[in-house]
Amino acid sequence: MTSATAPAELDRAQARSREAGTGRSAATATSILVLPGVLWLAAFFLVPLGIMAVVSLGAVDPGGHVTLAHPGLHNYTHALDPEFLPALGRSIYYAITTTVLSLAIGYPVAYWISRYGGRRKILLLILVMLPFWTSYLIRTYAWMAILRDNGVINSLLLDVGLIDQPIPILNTDLSVILGMTYGFLPYAILPLFVSIDRLDFSLVQAARDLYASGRGAFLHVTLPLTMPGLVAAGLLTFIPALGDYVTPDVLGGAQTTTIANLIQVIFTTGRDWPYGSALGFLLMGVTIVGTLIALRSLRREVIGASA
Amino acid sequence: MSGRPSRWLTALTIATYVILFAPIVVLIVFSFNSARRGFTWAGFTLDWYPKLFNNADMLGALRVTLEVAAIAVVGATILGSLLGLGLARLRFRGSGAAQTLLLLPIMTPEIIMGISLLVFFSQLFGLNGSIGQIAIAHIMFCISYVAITVRARAVSLDPRLEEAARDLGASAVGAFRHVTLPLLAPAVAAGAMLAFALSFDDLVVTSFNTGVGATTLPVQIYSAIRFGVTPQINAISTIIVAVVSIALLVAWRLGAFRTAARAVVADPEVA
Numbered sequence: 001m002t003s004a005t006a007p008a009e010l011d012r013a014q015a016r017s018r019e020a021g022t023g024r025s026a027a028t029a030t031s032i033l034v035l036p037g038v039l040w041l042a043a044f045f046l047v048p049l050g051i052m053a054v055v056s057l058g059a060v061d062p063g064g065h066v067t068l069a070h071p072g073l074h075n076y077t078h079a080l081d082p083e084f085l086p087a088l089g090r091s092i093y094y095a096i097t098t099t100v101l102s103l104a105i106g107y108p109v110a111y112w113i114s115r116y117g118g119r120r121k122i123l124l125l126i127l128v129m130l131p132f133w134t135s136y137l138i139r140t141y142a143w144m145a146i147l148r149d150n151g152v153i154n155s156l157l158l159d160v161g162l163i164d165q166p167i168p169i170l171n172t173d174l175s176v177i178l179g180m181t182y183g184f185l186p187y188a189i190l191p192l193f194v195s196i197d198r199l200d201f202s203l204v205q206a207a208r209d210l211y212a213s214g215r216g217a218f219l220h221v222t223l224p225l226t227m228p229g230l231v232a233a234g235l236l237t238f239i240p241a242l243g244d245y246v247t248p249d250v251l252g253g254a255q256t257t258t259i260a261n262l263i264q265v266i267f268t269t270g271r272d273w274p275y276g277s278a279l280g281f282l283l284m285g286v287t288i289v290g291t292l293i294a295l296r297s298l299r300r301e302v303i304g305a306s307a
Numbered sequence: 308m309s310g311r312p313s314r315w316l317t318a319l320t321i322a323t324y325v326i327l328f329a330p331i332v333v334l335i336v337f338s339f340n341s342a343r344r345g346f347t348w349a350g351f352t353l354d355w356y357p358k359l360f361n362n363a364d365m366l367g368a369l370r371v372t373l374e375v376a377a378i379a380v381v382g383a384t385i386l387g388s389l390l391g392l393g394l395a396r397l398r399f400r401g402s403g404a405a406q407t408l409l410l411l412p413i414m415t416p417e418i419i420m421g422i423s424l425l426v427f428f429s430q431l432f433g434l435n436g437s438i439g440q441i442a443i444a445h446i447m448f449c450i451s452y453v454a455i456t457v458r459a460r461a462v463s464l465d466p467r468l469e470e471a472a473r474d475l476g477a478s479a480v481g482a483f484r485h486v487t488l489p490l491l492a493p494a495v496a497a498g499a500m501l502a503f504a505l506s507f508d509d510l511v512v513t514s515f516n517t518g519v520g521a522t523t524l525p526v527q528i529y530s531a532i533r534f535g536v537t538p539q540i541n542a543i544s545t546i547i548v549a550v551v552s553i554a555l556l557v558a559w560r561l562g563a564f565r566t567a568a569r570a571v572v573a574d575p576e577v578a
Contacts, residue, residue, distance in 0.1 A: 026397060033393030034405060037386040037450050041408050044447040045420070048427035055426050066430060105323060112320040116312045126559055131327050134551050135508035137525050138544040142330030145337070145346065145536045152333055155346045182326070235414070243416020246510065250532060260418050267422050267515060277426060280419050287416060 056277035064271045075278035084262065084279070091258040092286065094173075094248070095241040098180040099188075102237045103230060105181070106188035107196075110229075113189075114197040121197075128189050136183055140250045143179050144170065147251065171253030179251040180241050187240065188233040195229020196222075231298040238290050243283060259283050331548060338541035355542040365543060367520075368527035372507060374438055375523060379445035379506040384499040386446065387453025391498075392491065394454065395461035409455070412448045420448060421515035428516065436518020444516050445506040452505060453498030460494030461487075493561040500558035504551050 057071040113124045131139060146152040149166040157163045169175055199222065207217040223230075245260035259279060266276035333346075338356075342349035359365055394406060412420065424444050428434040464487065472482035510525040517526050524547065531540055 026399070030393060030397050030399045033389045033397065034399070034402075037390030037393075037454060038405050038408060040386055040447060041412065041450060044424065044427075044443055045412055045415075046408075048423035049419075051427045051430055052423040055430065105319070108316050109320045109323045112312055112316050116317075126556075127324065128327065130552060130555060131331060134331070134548050134555075135510075135525065135544070137508065137510045137529060138334070138547060139330060141528070141532055141536075141540065141544065142334045144532070145541070146330055146333060148536065150344070150346065151536070152346045159347065182330070185323070186327070239414060239416060243418045245418060246529075260416070263418055263422060267425060273426060276422060280422050283416060284419055287414075291414065 052277045052280060055274050056281055058274040060272050060274060066273055075275045076282070078275060079278050079282055084259070087257050087259045087262050088282070088286070090256065091242055091260065091283070094176060094180060094244075094258065095238050095290075097177050098184060098241040099234050099237045101177070101181045102185045102188040103192075103233060106185055106192050106233060107230070110189050110192035111196050114193055114199075115201075125190070125193060128186050128193075131186060137246060137250075139183060140179055140247055143175070143182065144250050147175055147178075170251060171256070173252075173256060175251040176248050176256050179247040180244060183244075183247060184237045184241055187236040191232035191236060192226070192229045195226040195232070199225050228298055231294045235291060235294050238294075239287055242287055242290070334541050335545045335548070338538060338545045340538060340541075343538070344535075355538040356546075358539060359542055359546075362539070364522075364527060365524070365539075368522050368524045371438060371441075371521055372523040372525075375442050375445060375513075376503055376506040378438075378442035379449055380499050380502045382442070382446035383449030383453050383502040383506075384495060387450040387498055387502070388457045388491070388495045390450065391454035391457030391459075391494075392461050395458045409451050412451050417448075417511035418515075420444070421512040424512065425515040436516050436521050438521050440516045440518070441513050441521060441523065444512050445502075445509060448509075448512060449502035449505050452501045453495075456498040456501065457491060457494045460491055464490055497558045497561035500554045500561065504554045504558070507554070508547060508551055 054068070055066055056075055057073070058066050058068040059070065059074070061067040061069075109128075113121060113128075117124050144151070147169040148154070149168065149170070151170075153169070154163075154166040158166065203225070204217050204221050207221045208214070212220065243260050245258060245264045248256045248258045248261050249264075260283065263276050263279050263283065266272055266279070270276070337346060339351050339353065340346075340348055341352035341354070390405075390409070394402065394409070421444075424440075424447075428436075428440050434440055468490070469482045469486050472486045473479070477485065508525050509523075510529055513523050514526050514529065517523065524543070528540060528543060531537070
């Protein structure tokens with residue numbers, strides 16, 4: 001880290017002097033390099049969100065079209081109806097459980113890869129990431145194939161004769177949380193690995209030399225220093241888990257409906273887009289609150305660690 | 308060094324790897340199972356694969372998927388590479404905002420991007436889903452991944468290499484073309500591979516922007532799943548896993564994940 005800082009600073013200083021000398025060409029370069037991508041993101045990420053915000057204030061006329069005749073927050077108050085609250089609660093419950101499980105499983109695995117992976121470290125990491133980038137839908141479908149009544153587990157147990165009735169596993173909270181944790185675990189392992197791998201283990205050794213117990217050194221040295229990785233891992237798990245409708249749909253049933261499921265149904269079969277948009281913003285609100293909490297704790301840790 | 312890992316730590320790690328791959332292995336194995344339903348092994352067969360190629364819905368969806376992916380890869384690679392290079396090299400007003408904008412699509416639940424684009428296209432333009440609409444959306448969420456990969460590489464390049472070329476009489480454009488660009492090329496190619504993998508199996512954003520004649524493979528599979536588990540879906544899934552894995556292995560050879568992994572952890576600190 002320290003050896004890389006000097007050239008980086010040099011680079012920055014040079015960039016600054018270059019920029020000062022050639023103000024106009026720097027502006028031209030900026031508009032050629034940066035502008036197209038930024039405009040694309042603005043046009044197809046920010047503007048759609050803006051349109052959705054406007055639509056969320058509207059209503060649907062008898063013809064099924066969005067109307068802004070009486071704009072207001074009625075969709076947001078409607079969203080706090082009893083119909084919606086259990087789904088929101090379930091979304092948060094699934095997301096938090098999935099995040100906690102992913103961190104609890106991911107941390108030891110990332111630790112093992114970093115400390116004991118040796119020369120195969122990169123390969124082991126690639127093996128984690130391969131399923132991560134391979135179709136989420138297909139991996140979820142695979143669990144459906146495994147868990148269903150005539151699926152792999154039940155077929156096996158029936159064939160062996162351990163059971164004579166298939167055990168219902170699908171369509172429960174358990175199957176949804178299992179599917180989500182499976183799906184998002186690699187998101188957690190990657191940043192945890194980077195953070196643990198970066199840790200200077202002589203610090204842990206120093207703590208041990210100063211008579212810290214193994215657990216004490218872990219709690220007071222390793223854990224705080226790898227906090228950025230934990231926060232990044234938590235966010236990368238929590239955000240997609242919160243907005244996931246595929247897992248509750250494929251592995252769950254009517255009693256596992258999440259807010260994302262409601263949104264999906266409204267936009268694909270129902271036509272009340274203003275209400276769906278409001279639900280979308282509430283989901284986003286929860287996401288942002290979660291992100292801010294995580295980043296705050298991170299900033300505290302980073303400042304604490306560097307002080 | 309603390310020497311050997313504890314036994315439970317090793318056991319947990321091995322178990323995790325087994326569980327990560329078990330479902331995919333099960334799918335692949337049962338795509339060769341001759342039983343029409345269920346998961347009792349009834350003998351080896353290759354029948355389900357040729358059947359796929361007689362399935363007009365699946366073939367049409369595959370075609371759309373590849374068309375969308377081609378457009379998305381070209382668009383996102385160009386826009387993302389330029390953006391990544393610009394963010395690494397230039398200091399300009401609003402560069403912090405541009406960095407944040409880059410992270411937003413990654414930090415936003417996919418369903419939000421899906422529905423906001425649906426509302427955007429239909430309310431402003433009266434569009435009801437087309438290949439172009441899907442491709443625009445895919446370019447949008449792929450830009451970030453390409454840009455982050457290229458930026459990480461550009462930041463790690465020694466600026467003195469380009470300066471040396473200038474000192475030896477190369478023009479600014481010449482130095483960029485013959486020095487910087489070849490050094491960036493692996494990251495650009497890796498970004499393109501990531502974009503392909505992301506586009507090829509995106510379900511969520513696509514499913515809200517799909518329309519008549521513009522159904523991609525993942526959307527097709529998602530609707531087929533509702534009618535249960537079939538060997539044909541196992542077979543098409545096996546093909547997708549194979550295609551995406553190859554793209555990812557190429558991206559890995561080109562160094563995509565090493566830089567991307569660093570960026571994942573570095574970025575919250577920047578923010």
